[in-house]
Amino acid sequence: MIPKMGNILAGFAQTGKYFRASREMVGFKSVETLAAPVLFRGVFQPMKVQSLLIKPEGERRWKWFTLHTTKEMFLGDAVEGPEGTLFKVMQKSDWSGSRFFVYELTERPNVL
Secondary structure (H helix, E strand, O other), rough: OOOOOOHHHHHOEEEEEEEEEEEEOOEEEEEEEEEEOEEEEEEEEEHHHHHHHEEEHHHHHHEEEEEOOOOOOOOOOEEEEEOOOOOEEEEEEEEEHEEEEEEEEEEEOOOO
């Protein structure tokens, strides 16, 4: 049995903003827009070195973070962390049975 971790995470959580991303073709260009922000609480932390070593070589230089939260997000969406840094959701691990999700985030250009 997996313990219910959603309530435990709340004690360590910080407030962030979640932006649902949408993309559409305009002319011959893909244009991304972000929806209005939704506040959520989560635990942001730098990614472990062991996890970075399995990334493709060019991506290892990016700034990677891990986010634990009860908010469900989708790949490509944007997250603004507690210090105002904008991240892109790159990978999702579904632990919804334990009432939380784990995401891999990387810094993204500011498009707000």
